[in-house]
Ligand SMILES: [Zn+2]
């Protein structure tokens with residue numbers, strides 16, 4: 537399902553991350569898979585429009601037309617994830 541919808545290959549990214557943590561960080565397969573799941577989820581989220589009426593991928597958004605290419609979608613601009621700022625007192 538993700539394979540055709542995302543701008544990167546989930547399987548490929550997943551296995552690269554898993555190998556990295558197993559080979560270089562000497563983690564167990566279980567731990568590495570857990571980290572890979574979190575990273576892939578974050579990458580997908582990063583490439584998904586945060587407009588709740590949209591939620592389409594970044595690749596569907598054409599900047600100079602200022603619109604999302606999905607039919608019936610009212611979105612006009614790709615909305616990024618807002619960085620959460622920690623306020624220091
Ligand atoms: Zn959209």
Ligand SMILES: [Zn+2]
Pocket residue numbers: 585586587590591592597604611612613614615
């Ligand atoms: Zn959008």
